[in-house]
Amino acid sequence: EPEVTQTPSHQVTQMGQEVILRCVPISNHLYFYWYRQILGQKVEFLVSFYNNEISEKSEIFDDQFSVERPDGSNFTLKIRSTKLEDSAMYFCASIVTGGRNSPLHFGNGTRLTVT
Amino acid sequence: QKEVEQNSGPLSVPEGAIASLNCTYSDRGSQSFFWYRQYSGKSPELIMFIYSNGDKEDGRFTAQLNKASQYVSLLIRDSQPSDSATYLCAAGRSGNTGKLIFGQGTTLQVKP
Numbered sequence: 001e002p003e004v005t006q007t008p009s010h011q012v013t014q015m016g017q018e019v020i021l022r023c024v025p026i027s028n029h030l031y032f033y034w035y036r037q038i039l040g041q042k043v044e045f046l047v048s049f050y051n052n053e054i055s056e057k058s059e060i061f062d063d064q065f066s067v068e069r070p071d072g073s074n075f076t077l078k079i080r081s082t083k084l085e086d087s088a089m090y091f092c093a094s095i096v097t098g099g100r101n102s103p104l105h106f107g108n109g110t111r112l113t114v115t
Numbered sequence: 116q117k118e119v120e121q122n123s124g125p126l127s128v129p130e131g132a133i134a135s136l137n138c139t140y141s142d143r144g145s146q147s148f149f150w151y152r153q154y155s156g157k158s159p160e161l162i163m164f165i166y167s168n169g170d171k172e173d174g175r176f177t178a179q180l181n182k183a184s185q186y187v188s189l190l191i192r193d194s195q196p197s198d199s200a201t202y203l204c205a206a207g208r209s210g211n212t213g214k215l216i217f218g219q220g221t222t223l224q225v226k227p
Binding site: 031033041044045056091093094103104105106108109 | 157159203214216220
């Protein structure tokens, strides 16, 4: 069964550094998402991306965050200047369409640790 | 503020019993509801989704939806120790089932 693939599985960075989290969505999927989960807390929506542009973003997704689909397969999340509170699991997800019979499939996640 | 609420548990059941997990949601515009299982340190894994009022069965799992009461539940029959995990309830609006509001999850412990 096709999977959403995320790399790296664990990223350690120093506060103020830029990080790029990478994802390869399922190949025939059209909608792409980033979610995050701070340890012990809820899974939170960050951003959705469709047709090469952001379709919706949450309050969390401020100017420090950006997403890009640089080629036909990769989908990236960049955090420009990381803060301690950015430490979390980041999940990429994709969906075939936005319709009812198309549930979200998550990648295995990237654990980001900001020191 | 749109919320999905779950009892964090832990819910402890003996092996072979029925585990009942519950969830309420505040957004009446929610049309699609999902149950995910999450093992510690892992990503959410889809178990079931439901859109219509009533019951939906898939193997040992039954999802129940009551839109009037804004209530969703998941029943796990013949619970196994491998079912021990955190169960996440999530809600989405029609036409945008990729943007989900998650509950905090209920931790289920199935004791052999």
